[in-house]
Amino acid sequence: MRDTLLPFSVPPIGDAEIDEVVAALRSGWITTGPRTRTFEQAFAKFTGAGAALALNSGTGALHVALAALGVGPGAAVITTALTFCSGVHVIEQMGARPVLVDVEPDTLNIDPAQVERAALALRPGERLAAVMPVHLYGHACDRMSLIRIARRHGCALVEDAAHSFPSRYEGKTIGAAEDVGVPVLTAFSFYATKNLTTGEGGMLTGPPELIEEARLWSLHGMSGDAWKRGHGNHASWFYEVTRPGFKYNMSDIQAALGMAQLQKVSRFGIRRAEIAARYNDAFGSLEELRIPAHRSRIEHAWHVYAVRLNPDKLKIPRDEFIEELRGRNIAASVHFIPIHLHPYYRDRYGYKANDFPVAYREYQKLVSLPIYPTMHDRDIDDVIEAVTEIVTHNRKAAGLMTGHAGLPVPQSR
Numbered sequence: 001m002r003d004t005l006l007p008f009s010v011p012p013i014g015d016a017e018i019d020e021v022v023a024a025l026r027s028g029w030i031t032t033g034p035r036t037r038t039f040e041q042a043f044a045k046f047t048g049a050g051a052a053l054a055l056n057s058g059t060g061a062l063h064v065a066l067a068a069l070g071v072g073p074g075a076a077v078i079t080t081a082l083t084f085c086s087g088v089h090v091i092e093q094m095g096a097r098p099v100l101v102d103v104e105p106d107t108l109n110i111d112p113a114q115v116e117r118a119a120l121a122l123r124p125g126e127r128l129a130a131v132m133p134v135h136l137y138g139h140a141c142d143r144m145s146l147i148r149i150a151r152r153h154g155c156a157l158v159e160d161a162a163h164s165f166p167s168r169y170e171g172k173t174i175g176a177a178e179d180v181g182v183p184v185l186t187a188f189s190f191y192a193t194k195n196l197t198t199g200e201g202g203m204l205t206g207p208p209e210l211i212e213e214a215r216l217w218s219l220h221g222m223s224g225d226a227w228k229r230g231h232g233n234h235a236s237w238f239y240e241v242t243r244p245g246f247k248y249n250m251s252d253i254q255a256a257l258g259m260a261q262l263q264k265v266s267r268f269g270i271r272r273a274e275i276a277a278r279y280n281d282a283f284g285s286l287e288e289l290r291i292p293a294h295r296s297r298i299e300h301a302w303h304v305y306a307v308r309l310n311p312d313k314l315k316i317p318r319d320e321f322i323e324e325l326r327g328r329n330i331a332a333s334v335h336f337i338p339i340h341l342h343p344y345y346r347d348r349y350g351y352k353a354n355d356f357p358v359a360y361r362e363y364q365k366l367v368s369l370p371i372y373p374t375m376h377d378r379d380i381d382d383v384i385e386a387v388t389e390i391v392t393h394n395r396k397a398a399g400l401m402t403g404h405a406g407l408p409v410p411q412s413r
């Protein structure tokens with residue numbers, strides 16, 4: 001057993017990041033400015049996006065995406081029950097109604113069949129403004145089916161790609177420009193644990209006109225940012241407020257960090273995939289565990305490696321499994337507690353746990369294991385050893401399975 005805790009995530013910050021940040025600090029300009037513009041352009045080039053807007057969080061990217069699309073009272077946005085709260089929060093904050101739907105049992109991504117069903121069951125007079133899928137864990141959702149649904153209902157697609165940089169779906173980079181007949185905006189997060197980090201940060205990609213609209217919303221609705229007003233041939237103190245905008249602009253300090261990370265992100269991705277492959281090899285044959293789904297023609301970003309426990313084969317529940325890992329100095333987590341179980345959403349919409357049965361059932365089995373590029377081979381071995389040991393010590397005796405209440409039931413049932 002290892003003698004020190006293996007953290008769940010450690011940001012891969014090297015000398016290049018430190019040098020870039022120091023250069024930004026010494027430059028005399030630390031808020032949104034030339035480095036932010038350079039980062040936006042480099043990110044757009046990397047993903048093949050029509051345009052990109054840098055923000056101070058992924059949440060901000062989702063929020064300005066909805067604002068740019070004019071989402072407000074009377075609108076509904078369909079999203080997944082198994083995600084982080086921020087995407088659902090921004091729907092609420094815009095005065096629209098979040099419509100949660102269940103997930104596919106294999107990928108745990110939003111289930112297009114449930115999206116279609118929800119789209120046909122809106123409240124009288126309500127308008128479907130957008131579908132907001134999450135490319136959960138770094139595995140793209142079935143976006144072609146969602147685009148077809150969006151076309152049929154005349155709504156936008158706002159992709160939450162917080163976990164999915166970089167990743168590809170059927171040969172297409174998530175965030176790349178495309179003409180699919182409906183507006184597509186894609187939000188990325190650069191939070192401390194993400195595949196590319198700026199400490200806190202985010203990016204929105206999409207068609208140039210929508211990105212320019214989102215840009216206005218991201219900075220108080222002002223007609224120009226401070227850099228534009230203070231520099232160049234058209235320098236002017238004058239600005240106009242055109243919308244009741246937010247304060248979501250990225251700083252040049254964050255952008256400096258982002259530029260350094262962008263040079264390395266492909267290498268980071270290779271390491272993440274190597275770690276996932278080691279875990280898959282080690283756990284794929286254990287019937288007590290289910291390794292993550294990986295459909296063909298998907299290039300996985302491997303942001304989260306979520307293994308699922310098989311309650312029919314293990315004597316201990318998920319929470320105890322995580323405690324056992326902790327006892328062996330391995331930090332683990334759960335992605336995510338389904339939205340409808342949180343008190344705010346449960347009470348506001350009167351949800352019951354089983355309203356989204358797949359999300360609820362699978363949530364109880366989820367264990368996210370450490371996966372990040374600075375993990376050493378020895379760290380990966382430690383995780384594999386700890387997981388294997390816990391499984392071995394906690395196998396159920398053959399011939400017994402448990403029902404939902406945890407009671408032993410005959411195997412034939």
Ligand SMILES: Cc1ncc(COP(=O)(O)O)c(C=O)c1O
Nearest residue numbers: 057058059084086162189190191
């Ligand atoms: C699925 C998902 N969406 C959105 C976000 C929000 O990103 P941020 O923390 O950059 O605001 C996160 C953050 O972890 C996330 O996991």
